[in-house]
Amino acid sequence: MQDLQLPPIDYGAVAPMLILFGVACLGVFFEAVLPRAARRSTQLVLALLGLVAAFVVVVLESDTRILTAGGAVAIDGPTLFLQGSIILLGLMALLLVGDRSLEQGGAFVAQAAITVGSDADRRQATRSQGATEIYPLAIFAIAGMLLFVAANDLLTMFVALEVFSLPLYLLCALARRRRLLSQEAALKYFLLGAYASAFFLFGVALVYGFAGSVQFGSIHDAVRESTQSTVLLYGGIALVAIGLLFKAAAAPFHVWTPDVYQGAPTPITGLMAACTKVAAFGALLRVLYVAFDGAAWDYTPVLGVIAVLTMLVGAVLAVTQTDIKRLLAYSSIANAGYVLVGVLALSKDGLSSSMFYLVAYGFTVIAAFAVVTLVRDADGEATHLSRWAGLGRRSPLFAGLFTFILLAFAGIPLTSGFIAKFAVFGAALESGEAWLVIFGVITSMLLAFPYLRVVVMMWLSEPGESTPAVSVPGGLTAAALMIGVVATLVLGVAPAPLLDLTTSAAEFVR
Amino acid sequence: MNATNPEWYLILAAVLFTIGAVGVLIRRNAIVLFMCIELMLNAANLALVTFSRINGNLDGQIMAFFVMVVAAAEVVVGLAIIMSIFRTRRSASVDEANLLKY
Amino acid sequence: MVGVSDFPFLSILTGAPLVGALVVAFLPRAKPELAKRVALIWSIAVAALAVVMWIAYDANGARFQFRESYTWIPAWDARFTFAVDGIALVMLLLIAVLVPLVILASWHDADNTRRSVPVYFALLLALESTMIGVFAAADVFLFYVFFEIMLVPMYFLIGSYGGHQRQYAAVKFFLYSLVGGLFMLAAVIGLWALGGKTFDWQNLLSADFTTNTERWLFLGFFVAFAIKAPFFPFHTWLPDAGGAAPAGSAALLVGVLDKVGTFGILRYCLPLFPEASRWFAPYALALGLIGIIYAALLAVGQNDLKRLVSYTSIAHFGFIGIGIFAFTTQAGTGAVLYMVNHGLATGLLFLVVGMFVARRGSALVSDFGGAGKLVPLLAGVLFFAGLASLALPGTAPFVSEFLVLLGTFTVNKTVAVIATAGIILAAAYVLWMVQRTTQGTLNPALTAVEGMRRDLTIREKVVVAPLILLILLLGFYPKPVTDVINPAVQATMQDVDKTDPAPAVQEASR
C-alpha cells in the first residue's frame, strides 16, 4: 500500500458546481433561519445570483480542458458548453418557478404535507404563499446536472444522477392546484426513476467487472484490450444506456414522460424538458463517445432502432393528444429521438449538432411552457386543447408567440428548430446513417400535424364561451418567454456564432 | 467449483436483481415496490463487491458505500412522496394512482 | 453599367415587402383604408424597382446577374447569395406586377371577415417577400428557407380569410407542402453532405454523385416540386386550397407560388442532377401527360368556379412539366414562358371569378346562369380570361403552349400528340364554364342579388386592364420575354447535356 495522496483538484474548473451546491446549502440554511416573509425574495435572488455567478465562471473557464479530482470529473469543451446551457436554461426555468404574478402565491403548494382536498388545502390553494424550499431544491437539481455532464466515471455519474433526480421528484409533487395529479406524477417519476437507476447501477457493476475500473479512460482502454468476457461489457453498456435513455425519455423508456410532464407544476415541467434533457444527453454523449467508442460498431444499430422508435412513438402519439402539456411531452419524446440521431452520428459533427439541438430545443420548450402557464381560467392553467380555441382572437400576441414556437418545433426555417434538425440530420447522413434521417423526416411530417392542429385551434377556430383569457405575465415569466422566443429566432436566423461555439467545443478529453 | 468461487456471488446478485425487477411488476404496494428497487440496488452492490474481489482492486467496495448512501437518500425522498399520497388516498396501492394516462 | 448592376436589387426587392408587411401589420386596426393604401403604394414601389432591374438586366450577359453574397452560416458554407438568371428575372417581374393588382383586387376581401384588415395586407406583402426570395436565391440553403417559409403567410391567408372549408384547405395545403418540403430537406442535406459541404449553387454544379445517390437526391427535390406545382397525383390539395382561398390569394397561389415547383425543377433538379433528370424524364413526361388530360376532364366536371380554375391550372402545369422534361430549347423556353403567361392568365381568371363570387356570394356554377345580361363587361373579361386559358392565338399562353408542344414533338411525338388533345379539352372546360355562368337563360335568382346589378367598377377595371393588356401584348410580341428566357434555358439544357435535334431531313442527308 502506498501512502494515500490526495488527488489534485482544479477548483477553478469545478467552481460552477461548488458555487451552486454552496448556494443550495445556503438556501436550506436561510429556509431555517429567515422569517417567512423574507424567504421568497432572498431565495430567488440568491438562486439567480448563484446561477449567474456559475455562468460567469463557466465563461471564464471556457478554455479549460482537464481531468480533475482524480479523474472523476472532466472539464472540457462539451462539459463547459453543456454546463453553460444548463445554467442558462435553468435560469429561465427558475424565472418561471419564481413568478407569483399569475397566481396568488405562485405555482407551488404552501405545505406539501397538507392533505389533498381538506379545508386546509383549499385555503392554501387560494391564499397561502407557496413554499420556498423549491429554490434550493431546484439549485440542487441544476448543480447535480452540472456534475452529471462533467462526470468522468460511472460512479460520479450515478451519484450526480441521483443528486439531480431526487430534488426533481420532490418538485414534481409540489403543484398548488391539481395536487392529486402532481403527487401521482411524482410517485410515478420516483418509482420509475429509481427503477431505472437500479438498472444503471447494475450496468455500472458489470462494466466494472469487465474493465476493473469505472473511469471512462480505463474503460476505453479495456474495450480495446481486455480479455474479459464481453458479455459483461455489452450487458453493462446496455444497462447503463437504459438508465440514461430513461432520463432522456427515449422509447421504450419514455413511458413516464407524458404523465409526469402533465402532472408536474408547469415551471418544473419546463425545467425537466429543457435541463434534464441536456444533462441526460450530455452524459450519454460522454459515455458513448469517451468510454464505449470502441464498441460503436455494436451499439449503433441498437440505439438506432431506439431512436427510430422514439421518434415514431413521440410523433404518432402526439397526433391524438388533447392536453397541451401532454402534447408537448410527446413532442419532447420525439425530439429526444432527433437528438439521438445526432448522437449516433458518432462524429465531431454529431457531437456539436447534438449540443446545438439540445440548446435550441431547450430555449424553445421553456418558452412553450411559459405560454402554457399564461393560459388560465379560474381553476388555474387551462391545458385542454379545446380551451385554446380562438385564442388568437383573444390574445394575438401570445397566440402569435406560441405559433412561432410551434413552427420552431415543426422545423420551419428561420427558427432554431430548423437549424437544429438540419444539423443533426446532416451529421447523421454524413456518417452514413441515412436510414435514421429518413425516419426523422417521416416523423417530422407526422409531427407537423399536431402542431398545426394547435395553430388551427388558436387562429382558425372561433373563440368559444370557455376560451380562457390569457393572463398578462409578470416580469419573470415575460422575461423567460422573451428570452426563449428571441433565442429561437436568433438561433434560426443567425445560428453561426452558436454553431461555431459548438464546433469548437466538440472535443472530449479522455 | 468450491463455495468461494466468486462466480456464485455474481449469480446470486443476478438472481436478487431479477427478483427485485420482477417484484416491481407484480406487487401493488408502493412500499413493497420500493423495497424491490432497494433489492435491485443491493444486488448491484453485491456484484460490485464481487467484482472488486475478482479484479483485485478496492474500487468496487468503495462504490458500494457510495451506493448505500445514495439509497438512503432515495428512501427519504421516496417515503415522503409515498406518505403524502397515502394521506390523501388512504391506500398505498400504486394502481390507484391512475389519473394520468393516455 | 457597373453602377447599376452593382446595386443590390435582389436583397432590396426581397426585403422591402417584408418591411412593408411589418409597417402595415402595425397600422391601427381601426384604419383599414390606410393599411390598404400603404400596402398598395408599397407594392407599386416594389414593382417599379423590379422594372428598373429588368431594364438593367443584360439579356446577352452572364447567366447570373445582380449577384450578391453575404456571410450567413460559415460552418455550413450557407450564404445569403442572391442572383437571377433570365428565368428567375421574369418570375420576379411577374410577382412584382401581380401583387399590386391582387392587393387592389382584394380591396374589400377582408372587410367582411371578423379578422384584422391590415394583417391581411401585411400577409400579402410578406408573401411577396418570400416569393421574391425563393426566386432570387442562388444558395440552396437560402432557397430552402424561403421555400418553406413561404407556406406560413399563405397558410394564414387561406385559413383566416378564406371561404368555405378554409380550415381544412389551409391545413391540407400546409401539410402537403411541408411533406414535400421535408423530402426536399432530406435531399438538401444529402446534397450538402455528399456534394462537398457547400450550398453554393455554382459550386454544387460540379459536384459528382454516384448514379444511385443522384437519383435519390433528384427524387427528394422532385417530389417537393411536384407537390408544389402540383403534378398528378400530388394535386389534390390545390382544388381545396384554390377553392377556399380568397380570390386574390388564390391568384397568387396558382399564379406564382406554384411556379416555385416548376422553377425549382429547372433550377435545381436539372442542372444539379443531369443524369437522374434524363433517367426520370419519361416518368415525369407521363405524369405531365396524365395531368393534362386528367385535370382537364375533372375541370369539366366541376361545379365550383374556383375549384374549376384550380383544375385547369393542374392541366396547365402538366404542359409545363412536359416542356421541362422534353429537354429542347423550344419546349424549355415554352415551359418558362408558360409559367409567366399562366400567371397572368390564370391570375386574371381567378381575379375575375373572385369578382363574380364577391357579387353573387357563391362560387357554384349552378348559382349563375345568363349573367352576361346583368354584367356584360365582367362576363366579357371572364370570357377573355377563358380564351387566354385555352391558349387562343393572340393571347400570351398560345405562344408558350405552342412552343412546348412543338419542342416536345421534335423529340417525342407520342407525348406531343396526346398533349395536343389537351387543347381540345381546354376549349371544352372553358366554354362549358362560360356557357353555364354567363350565357343561356338568365337565372331569376341572380336578378335578386344586389351585387349582380353592378358591372365592373373603376377599381376592378384598373385591376383587369393591365393583365389584359399584358396578355395581348405578349400574345403578339413575346420577344422581350423569350429573349430573356432563352439563354437561361439553353444553359440549362447544356447542364443536362441535351441538344436540340436537327430537322429530320437534314439529319438524313448527313
Place this chain on the structure above:
Amino acid sequence: MHETVEYAAADGFLSTVWLLVAIPLASAAILLLLGKRADKWGHWLGVGSIAVSFVLGLAYFFQLRGLDNKSVELTLFDYIQVGSLHVDFGLLFDPLSAVFVLLITGVGSLIHLYAVGYMDHDPGRRKFFAYFNLFAAAMLLLVLGNNFVMLYFGWEGVGLASYLLIAFWYERPAAATAGKKAFLMNRVGDAGFAIAIFLMFQQLGSVNYADVFNGVGSLSSGVVLVMGLLLLLGATGKSGQFPLQAWLPDAMEGPTPVSALIHAATMVTAGVYLIARSNPIFSANLTLQTVVVSVGALTLLIGAIIGCAKDDIKRVLAWSTVSQIGYMFLGVGLGGGAYALAIIHLLAHGFFKAGLFLGAGSVMHGMNDQTDIRRFGGLWRYMRVTWATFGLAWLAIIGIPPLSGYFTKEPIIAAAFERDGWTAWLFGMAALLGAAITAFYMTRLFVLTFHGPKRWTEDIEHPHESPAIMTAPLVLLAVGSVAAGWLMSTSVVDWLTPVLGDHSGEEAHGVISHGLITALSIVVTVLGAGLGYALYRGGTAMQEQPAGPIVTAARRNLYADAFNEAVFEKPGIFLTRALVFLDNRGIDGLVNGLAAAVGGGSSRLRRLQTGFVRSYAMSMLTGALLVVAAFLALQLGWLA
C-alpha cells in the same frame, strides 16, 4: 418536280399590305373599348373599315398585277424566335391571297352593309360589328400569312369570331350551345393542324411556306401523307366536311349576315384555302389526294341528301354549303388544274351563297323571323327584289348556264371523270348525282318559299320587302352570281397559275368526253329541278310526315349528331363523372385515408399508456431485456 418557291420582299406601296388586317382590327378594338359611347355610329365605322380594306385590297391587287413574280413577302416583326425555330409575323401577298382578300373584303363589305339594316333593332349592333370586323381581320390574316403559324393564328381567330357571332344571342341556350359546339369541333381539326405544323418543324426545321414547300420533295412519302392528313383534319373541321360537319348547320343560330359571311362565303372555305395553299404537299402524294377527293365526294352527297330533308330555310342553305364545299374539296383533291377550279367555285359560291343567305335573311326580316319553309309560299308577290335576286342565285347554284355555278361546278365534275380507272367513275358519278340532288333541294327551297300557295297567317306575319340598305347588297351579289363564273373561268385560273401551277397545256383525258359531261350535267340539273318543282309547286304538309328510313335518316343529319353523342359526349360525361369520383375518393381519399390511419393508430397506441406505474415498469423491463438481448445477440453473432 416542283419549281422552287420564292417570294420577293415587299417594298413601296405593297409594304403597307398589313393595313388590310390592321384597319378592321383597329375598328374592332375601338368598337369594343368605347362601349356604349359608340352605339350611335359604331356600325358605320364597321362598314367603313371593311370598305376601306376592300379599296386598299383592290389597289394592292392592281399593284400586284404589275409585278413580274406576282408575289410579295413582308416581315412585320419577329414573332417567335427560340433556338432554331424562327417564326415571323410575316405576310404574303400573292395571287391566291389576293383573290381571297377581294372576296373577303368585297362580299364582306356588302354583307356588312346589309347587316346595318338587318341588325337595326338589335341593342347589340355595335358589338356585332366589332365581332364582324374582328372576323374580317382574322380572316385576312389567315389568307395573308406567309407561314403556317400565321395561318394558324388567323385560323383560330376566325374560329373565335365565329363562336362569338354564333353565340351572339347568347341568352338563347341553343345559340350558346351551337357556338360551343362549333368551337369544339373546330378545335379537333385545329389540333390536327397544329400537329401538322409540329411535324413540319421537326422534319424541315421551318414553318414558312417557302421552306416547307421547297422541302416537300425531300420528305418521305409516309411523312407527306401524315402531314397532309393532319392538314386535312384541320380543313375538315373549319370547312364543315366529313367527319366534322355536324357543327355547321347548328351555326345557323347566329344572325343571318353571319351565316352569309362566315358560314357560307368565307370562313368555311378556309379549309379549301389551306389545301390549295399547301398544294405542293397534297400534290406530292396520290393516296393523300384520293383521301381528299373521297372526303369531298362523300360530303357533297351527305350535304345534298340532308339538304333535301330540312324544312328550315337557313339549315337547307347550310347543308347546301356543306355540299358545295364538298365540291371544292373534290376539286382541290383532284389536284392539277382542278385546284384553280375549286378556287373559282369557291369565289362564285361566295357570291351566290351569300346572296341566298342574305335573301333568306330578307325573307325572315319580312316574316317576323320565321324560318320554316313550310310556313312560307307565294312570297314573290310581296318581296320582289328578294325574289329576283334569290332566284338568280338559285339558278347559279344549281348550275344553269350561263350563270356562275355552271362555269365553276361543271368543270369540277368533268375533272372528276378525268381520274384514273374506276375512281373516275366513282367520283364523277358522285359529283353528277350531287348536282342532281342540289338542283332538287334548291328548287324545293325556292318553290316552297316564293311560290305555291301561301301557308302563313297574316295576323302573325306581314310579309314586306326589306329596306334599300338590305336589298342593294342583294342586287350586287346577284350581279356577281350571274356574271362571276363567266368572268372568272379563264382569267382567275390564269391569275392563280403562279401559285397553283400551270396546267393549261395538260391534255384532258376523261373516261367520257367533256362535251358529254357538260350535257349530262345540264340534263341532271334540269331533271332535279323539274322534279322539285313538280313535287312542291302545290306546297307541302305543314307537319313532319312519317317517312321511310332514308328520309328519316336525312332529317336526323344521317345520325351524325346521335353518333357524336353516343360515342363522344355520353362516354365523355361518364368519364368526367367517374374521374371526379376517383379524384375525390381515390387519390384524395388515399391521402385522407393515410391521415386517418395515422390518427387511428395513434388513438390505439395511446391506450397502451395505461396510467399504471407497474405496466410502465413492465414496458421498461421488456425494453431493457430486448436491448440487452440485442446487444448480446449482436455480440455473439446471432443476428449476423
